[in-house]
Amino acid sequence: MVYKKVDKIKEQISAISIGCWNFGGDWDSSDEQNSINIVHAAIEEGINFFDVAPVYGWGVSETILGKALKGGKREKVLIASKGGLLWNDKHETTNNLSKASLSKEIDASLIRLQTDYIDIYQMHWPDPNVPLEETAEALDKIKKSGKIRYVGLSNFAQKDVEKMMTMIEVHCQQSLYNMLERNPISYHSIPLDYRTEKEVLPMVRKHGQAFLPYSPLFQGLLAGKFTKDKKFSERDIRNANPKLVGEDFEIYYNATLQIQRIADEMGHPMNEVALNWLRQKPDITSIIGGVSSIAQLEKNLHCTTWEIDDAYMEKINEILKPFEDR
Ligand SMILES: NC(=O)c1ccc[n+]([C@@H]2O[C@H](COP(=O)([O-])OP(=O)(O)OC[C@H]3O[C@@H](n4cnc5c(N)ncnc54)[C@H](OP(=O)(O)O)[C@@H]3O)[C@@H](O)[C@H]2O)c1
Numbered sequence: 001m002v003y004k005k006v007d008k009i010k011e012q013i014s015a016i017s018i019g020c021w022n023f024g025g026d027w028d029s030s031d032e033q034n035s036i037n038i039v040h041a042a043i044e045e046g047i048n049f050f051d052v053a054p055v056y057g058w059g060v061s062e063t064i065l066g067k068a069l070k071g072g073k074r075e076k077v078l079i080a081s082k083g084g085l086l087w088n089d090k091h092e093t094t095n096n097l098s099k100a101s102l103s104k105e106i107d108a109s110l111i112r113l114q115t116d117y118i119d120i121y122q123m124h125w126p127d128p129n130v131p132l133e134e135t136a137e138a139l140d141k142i143k144k145s146g147k148i149r150y151v152g153l154s155n156f157a158q159k160d161v162e163k164m165m166t167m168i169e170v171h172c173q174q175s176l177y178n179m180l181e182r183n184p185i186s187y188h189s190i191p192l193d194y195r196t197e198k199e200v201l202p203m204v205r206k207h208g209q210a211f212l213p214y215s216p217l218f219q220g221l222l223a224g225k226f227t228k229d230k231k232f233s234e235r236d237i238r239n240a241n242p243k244l245v246g247e248d249f250e251i252y253y254n255a256t257l258q259i260q261r262i263a264d265e266m267g268h269p270m271n272e273v274a275l276n277w278l279r280q281k282p283d284i285t286s287i288i289g290g291v292s293s294i295a296q297l298e299k300n301l302h303c304t305t306w307e308i309d310d311a312y313m314e315k316i317n318e319i320l321k322p323f324e325d326r
Contacts, residue, residue, distance in 0.1 A: 001046030003015065006208050008209050009120075012048075013078065015284075015304065016289065016301055017049035017050060017212075017286040018288070020056060020064070020290075021053070021056045021290055022061075022290045022292055023052075023060065023065065024057010024061035025060060026056065026057055028236045030057065030060070032067075034293070036067060036068040038297060039073075041298075043076060045301055048078060049286050050079055051080045051288040052079065053082035054081070054083070054085070054105060055085040055093060065079070066112055069113075069114070078120065079113060079118050079120075081118045082122045083097075084123045095126070098134060099134050099137060099138035102138040106148070120148075120151070120172050121142065121143075121151060122153065122172065122174055123154060123156070125154065132167070135164075136164055136167035150171035151171055151172070152172035152174060154214075155174070155192065155194070158199045158200060158203050161203060170207075172209055172210040172212065173212070175192075175211075176192065176214055177196040177284075178217065179274050180218055180221075180255055180323045181215070182325075182326065183195040184196065185326075212288050213287060213288070216274065216275060218252070221252060222259070222270060223270065223274070223296075226244075258319045259316070259319060272303035275287055277308065279303065279304070
């Protein structure tokens with residue numbers, strides 16, 4: 001395993017980690033024992049970082065991660081969970097970063113995760129109805145109580161990150177980032193108020209914050225697993241991604257054919273090329289990729305055994321030029 005270190009976080013963090021969203025069934029491929037086995041195999045391979053959220057599987061992903069870390073494993077890893085997205089019986093979500101809500105949410109997460117503390121507590125999405133001051137006050141109180149160690153912001157505009165930093169220390173950021181979504185303006189149908197490569201990367205670099213790129217394999221597209229006429233099962237969350245099911249799919253799909261050609265020339269699979277393109281950037285701390293099997297995990301971890309050299313990096317970046325502003 002390769003580890004990375006940033007100023008704001010004491011521990012070394014594995015460059016490849018596990019995103020636990022799909023443990024909870026939102027990707028229609030969930031099986032509790034399989035997810036637990038993935039966590040155990042990941043720890044065996046030196047992964048020490050797991051990203052999760054209450055809303056993933058409506059509590060189920062946190063619960064499964066909690067079960068998987070029982071028996072002395074919890075202390076060996078860092079858990080990054082989130083707060084600020086609530087759901088109702090119909091599974092409709094609302095943003096809520098109020099002090100009252102966060103103070104309840106943290107306790108529910110700790111129960112599901114079967115732990116006394118969360119290492120990095122990330123605000124999942126901004127909440128325009130709650131002043132940043134109130135959220136900062138809530139986080140400060142939760143941190144002083146020992147229930148969290150570090151604060152993270154996910155999907156926040158950088159002007160709001162800067163404002164938060166005048167009130168509370170921000171240790172980590174998480175944004176959408178992969179080869180074909182470098183400065184994306186939307187995620188599923190949600191507009192994004194930040195540009196990852198242009199704004200977030202310089203910010204984390206300047207402040208020594210950890211940076212976690214999400215959807216590093218473009219939800220599977222950059223693993224080369226989709227055909228042009230692929231169909232997701234009805235329950236798969238990827239149906240909500242217009243870039244995978246809408247008219248734009250062809251643009252992204254065609255780009256993967258070009259990346260695949262370079263990957264073939266290099267003699268490495270595309271998933272490893274996509275992961276190394278991220279991993280080799282100094283601003284990227286840990287790639288929080290999702291996997292649905294141990295076989296996928298092993299395939300992804302193989303990227304740590306080699307590096308893309310400068311000449312190939314140049315060739316790849318030439319292909320990716322049209323995606324600099326996407
Ligand atoms: N902060 C946020 O708002 C936010 C938003 C999205 C995600 N996230 C975090 O980021 C994590 C990862 O993002 P993501 O799950 O959206 O996307 P991702 O990591 O780009 O894609 C995960 C999917 O790619 C496929 N895959 C992975 N490795 C593969 C391999 N070697 N061969 C073939 N297929 C492979 C699997 O698809 P199959 O399931 O089809 O096998 C897997 O479920 C999430 O788990 C979550 O923790 C955060």
